[in-house]
Amino acid sequence: xxxxxxxxxxxxxxxxxxxxxxxxxxxxxxxxxxxxxxxxxxxxxxxxxxxxxxxxxxxxxxxxxxxxxxxxxxxxxxxxxxxxxxxxxxxxxxxxxxxxxxxxxxxxxxxxxxxxxxxxxxxxxxxxxxxx
Numbered sequence: 001x002x003x004x005x006x007x008x009x010x011x012x013x014x015x016x017x018x019x020x021x022x023x024x025x026x027x028x029x030x031x032x033x034x035x036x037x038x039x040x041x042x043x044x045x046x047x048x049x050x051x052x053x054x055x056x057x058x059x060x061x062x063x064x065x066x067x068x069x070x071x072x073x074x075x076x077x078x079x080x081x082x083x084x085x086x087x088x089x090x091x092x093x094x095x096x097x098x099x100x101x102x103x104x105x106x107x108x109x110x111x112x113x114x115x116x117x118x119x120x121x122x123x124x125x126x127x128x129x130x131x132x
Contacts, residue, residue, distance in 0.1 A: 004100060004103065009031060009037055011027040021042075021050050024042065025049070025054045025084070026053055028040040028041070028042045028054060029056075029062070029082060030057065032082055033058060039082065039083070040081065040083070041082070041083045041099060041102075042083070042085070043085045043086075044086065045086060046086040046088060046089060047064040047065075047084040047085050047089070048064060048084075048086065050062075051064045051084040054082045054084065058123060058127060059120075059123075060082055061081050061116070062082035063078055063080035063082070063083065065084075065085065065098045066098075067090075067098070072105050074102065075105035076108040076112070077108060077115075078115075078116060080102075083099070083102050085098065
């Protein structure tokens, strides 16, 4: 399926039954971390737990957005590659604006690049501790 010029890979859920959002956040994060998807979007009730889950996957920089400004900041300053949204906290129209903005915003680089490198260095430090 093509939406807004992007090919969409839907990893579920496919019904309105209660489910465990960490399973789906992990599925989204895996698609991004393996390169099968350039970026990922996860929508659940609040967006917080799915953000926490996605950030456990090496290489993932997940950010929750609750307005257009936080979407821009997540991409421009933090190079977020996964966006999480809380459907129970924002309406459909705002969610669409956030997604369009997040997809259209590029990473600013410059002074922000060093900070993102530091975030990824923390991840690598703890991955080394697990291996050793």
